[in-house]
Amino acid sequence: MKRIRLLLSIVLLVFGLSAASAQEKSAAKTSKAVRFGKLWDAKGKLWTNAIVIVEGDRIKAVTSDPSAIPPGADVIDLSKYTGLPGLIDVHTHMTMYTDETPGQPMLKQLAANPPAVEVFLARKGALRTLEAGITTVRDLGADQYMDIAMRDLINRGEMIGPRMFVVGYGLYVTNTPYKPGPNLPAGGIADGVPEVLRVVRQQIAAGVDLIKMYASTGTDDDTTGFQTYNYEEIKAAVDTAHQFGKKIAIHSYGPDGARDAVRAGTDSLEHATDMDDATIAEMAKRGTFYVPTIDHNRFYLDNWQKIGYADGFQEKTKAFIARNLETARKAHKAGVKFAMGSDAIYTMFGENARELAWFVKAGMTPEQALRTATTNAAELLGKENELGAVAPGYLADLIAVEGDPLADINLAINNVRWVMKGGAVVADKTKNQVHQAGITK
Numbered sequence: 001m002k003r004i005r006l007l008l009s010i011v012l013l014v015f016g017l018s019a020a021s022a023q024e025k026s027a028a029k030t031s032k033a034v035r036f037g038k039l040w041d042a043k044g045k046l047w048t049n050a051i052v053i054v055e056g057d058r059i060k061a062v063t064s065d066p067s068a069i070p071p072g073a074d075v076i077d078l079s080k081y082t083g084l085p086g087l088i089d090v091h092t093h094m095t096m097y098t099d100e101t102p103g104q105p106m107l108k109q110l111a112a113n114p115p116a117v118e119v120f121l122a123r124k125g126a127l128r129t130l131e132a133g134i135t136t137v138r139d140l141g142a143d144q145y146m147d148i149a150m151r152d153l154i155n156r157g158e159m160i161g162p163r164m165f166v167v168g169y170g171l172y173v174t175n176t177p178y179k180p181g182p183n184l185p186a187g188g189i190a191d192g193v194p195e196v197l198r199v200v201r202q203q204i205a206a207g208v209d210l211i212k213m214y215a216s217t218g219t220d221d222d223t224t225g226f227q228t229y230n231y232e233e234i235k236a237a238v239d240t241a242h243q244f245g246k247k248i249a250i251h252s253y254g255p256d257g258a259r260d261a262v263r264a265g266t267d268s269l270e271h272a273t274d275m276d277d278a279t280i281a282e283m284a285k286r287g288t289f290y291v292p293t294i295d296h297n298r299f300y301l302d303n304w305q306k307i308g309y310a311d312g313f314q315e316k317t318k319a320f321i322a323r324n325l326e327t328a329r330k331a332h333k334a335g336v337k338f339a340m341g342s343d344a345i346y347t348m349f350g351e352n353a354r355e356l357a358w359f360v361k362a363g364m365t366p367e368q369a370l371r372t373a374t375t376n377a378a379e380l381l382g383k384e385n386e387l388g389a390v391a392p393g394y395l396a397d398l399i400a401v402e403g404d405p406l407a408d409i410n411l412a413i414n415n416v417r418w419v420m421k422g423g424a425v426v427a428d429k430t431k432n433q434v435h436q437a438g439i440t441k
């Protein structure tokens with residue numbers, strides 16, 4: 001008996017050792033060293049000849065010393081490129097992707113597609129978003145908890161897409177005067193404080209990451225901004241979200257909803273055109289994030305026929321864009337914190353970072369604009385210690401840009417050539433570049 005036990009323990013020991021060494025091998029195998037010609041780490045340093053050492057899904061070290069590369073690491077040579085942290089888009093509608101089926105207006109597709117079809121179609125938009133260098137999104141509104149399904153599928157590795165933080169149903173009042181005809185009840189409708197409490201709690205129970213509330217009219221080709229929720233209702237939503245440790249994003253196209261949302265303590269304010277100086281000053285004082293989403297109206301103007309809007313809205317939308325930009329300029333000047341949100345929907349995915357060009361137009365330097373999509377956005381998510389920067393312990397979200405985006409923001413928009421999310425390479429257009437260079441020689 002004793003000998004058998006001894007034998008057994010030797011066998012176990014040997015197995016144990018070989019399992020341990022296999023584990024070590026796989027750890028060595030998953031370590032990667034990514035070399036960039038330049039690296040903007042979002043921590044205040046612009047590196048030359050940077051090496052980012054990645055282990056599993058995290059960054060282990062940033063160095064310029066080649067001898068620090070662990071033996072056996074996969075070396076990814078991106079020394080022709082500028083490295084940046086993966087970008088964060090804090091306002092998307094990932095589940096509302098539509099294709100361009102001829103004769104099928106995108107508005108109608110959204111209404112007609114069953115949830116499972118919509119989530120399946122959304123994988124294309126998710127991939128385009130990643131290819132544009134967006135490795136994380138805050139998704140601000142979906143039906144049927146499709147956003148939760150999509151977030152979880154991506155986290156399980158069953159769908160390829162950016163990391164998602166989701167809201168479930170946004171809260172809105174009954175019969176927002178937008179579309180004629182019957183307004184079917186949906187999961188987000190809440191009128192009055194008790195209903196607001198119920199619907200906020202319902203979203204949290206469903207498993208959302210944060211809360212969204214529509215405090216004014218305005219969406220698609222409708223640029224009106226009439227306040228829909230009063231101060232008490234907004235305050236109830238903000239306080240309930242915060243009680244549960246969740247943040248809240250409040251939509252207001254116009255200044256009235258914005259004024260009350262800021263004073264009620266919202267974490268971020270979406271769209272918000274024509275804000276008065278006192279509200280802007282209050283945002284700067286409180287540290288409220290402003291997510292102006294200027295570019296989505298540009299997308300609507302460029303694509304209105306495919307979407308299916310009725311002709312005639314264009315002048316109003318153009319005027320809204322101008323006022324939106326002007327409000328952003330004022331807010332930036334007053335020291336308000338910005339986060340980049342595209343409001344991407346339909347086929348806008350992949351154009352997410354175009355918002356940054358508007359921020360530069362509003363007076364930011366390219367570096368300030370990049371902060372809105374990195375450190376600021378991470379802070380808004382409450383993930384400032386693991387997202388939005390290239391530093392030890394952070395998730396390994398990295399992108400390679402051809403050229404210097406700190407000199408020209410358009411390069412961060414159009415020249416993303418390679419993307420890593422959580423330590424895995426999810427987009428790589430560098431090989432084509434090399435090939436093309438070969439041909440031109």
Ligand SMILES: [Zn+2]
Nearest residue numbers: 091093140343
């Ligand atoms: Zn939106």
